[in-house]
Amino acid sequence: MLQSSVFCRAVLCPLRVLAVLCLSAVLSVSCGSRPSKADLLRQQKAAKDSADWVHARRTLEVSDSLLQVLLPQADSLLRDFRYEKEDGYEDHGQYVHHLLRTDRNTARNYLQAVVRDDRVTVVRSFCYGSAPVRQQRVRISAGDLYAEAEGSNHLFEAEGYHEILTVQDDDAVRLLQFVASRTDERLLVTAEGTGRVQYVLQANEKKALAETCRLALVMKDIATLERAVRVAGLQIQKYEKRKENR
Numbered sequence: 001m002l003q004s005s006v007f008c009r010a011v012l013c014p015l016r017v018l019a020v021l022c023l024s025a026v027l028s029v030s031c032g033s034r035p036s037k038a039d040l041l042r043q044q045k046a047a048k049d050s051a052d053w054v055h056a057r058r059t060l061e062v063s064d065s066l067l068q069v070l071l072p073q074a075d076s077l078l079r080d081f082r083y084e085k086e087d088g089y090e091d092h093g094q095y096v097h098h099l100l101r102t103d104r105n106t107a108r109n110y111l112q113a114v115v116r117d118d119r120v121t122v123v124r125s126f127c128y129g130s131a132p133v134r135q136q137r138v139r140i141s142a143g144d145l146y147a148e149a150e151g152s153n154h155l156f157e158a159e160g161y162h163e164i165l166t167v168q169d170d171d172a173v174r175l176l177q178f179v180a181s182r183t184d185e186r187l188l189v190t191a192e193g194t195g196r197v198q199y200v201l202q203a204n205e206k207k208a209l210a211e212t213c214r215l216a217l218v219m220k221d222i223a224t225l226e227r228a229v230r231v232a233g234l235q236i237q238k239y240e241k242r243k244e245n246r
Contacts, residue, residue, distance in 0.1 A: 053239040060232040063225045070222050077215045080208075083117075092116045095215065099208040102126075107160065109199050111138070111189060113176055113212040119223040121216040123172040125151070125165040125191050132161040134193035140178055140201075141188045147178035153193070165191065173220075176213035183210050 078095060085093030094114040098104075102112065105126065112124045125138040132155055139148035149171035155163045167175065179187060179201070187201040201209070 050239075053236060056232045056235040056239065059228055060236065063228040063232065067222065067225045067229070070218055070225070074215065074218050074222060077211065077218065080211060081115075081215065085117075092118045092120070094122070097208040097212050099204055100212070109189075109191070109197050110205065111140075111201070111209065113172070113209050113216075115212065115216050115219050119219045120168060121172040121176070121212075121220075123149075123151075123167045123175050125163075125167075125189070127163040127165075127191050127197050128160055129197065130160055131195060132193075133163055133191055133195040133197050135163055135165045135191040135195075135197075136193045137191075138165055138167065138175070139190045139192070140175060141190065142178075142182045142185045147175050149175055163191075173213070173216055176209055176216060179206055180210035180213040183207065 081095040081097055082101060083093055083095055084101075094116045096102075096112065096114045100110075100112045100114075105112070107128050108126070109128060110126050112126060114122050114124075116122065123138075125135060127133045127135055134155065135153050137148055137150045139146050149167045151165045151167035151171075153163055153165045155161065183203075183206045187206060189199055189201060191197045
């Protein structure tokens, strides 16, 4: 996970540079003839660009350094996952734990969690039975404590009723974090709609969901850092181009 305090200290240090540059500009004005308003504005703009350039460079360096730590962690976690993608109709592939693959869990009630290659986390509640549940929400309970989320449901009939409730992004991560923090407890899953289905998560399912949670959080941090690197790189190019044109 990101060490946010370290990141902030590293990135905010260039503010000191801005103060030094601004002081330098003031001293240069006082030591010479009085500059025009246009000259003063140009000096202030140059000082700000210089400070922003330093800030962007530092952001790039810190983000890239943290990426070099997180990428090997993601690679290590992915050893227990399989990449799946249907090129004919899916825009994004997904990483699914080998214990939670659909082809290993046909005609049963279970939870599946995946991390898509665009860093989006998805939890799916699969229900199967002789009557539809028309599930609208899924709840995971540990005694009196629980986490729940609503999602979109897809239902079809094939030798019984099959339903898939899909929960995405923060709600999906929240469900996984609840499981990951309670892998030693009895976890009851309740899928509710017009009907209701309940079942207890098995030990291997809790382990697979917890590992998916860890992958999801690492992938989320990687996405944040990759975005920071991309934005900082564009800012550096902009400031360097301005400097060349002065």
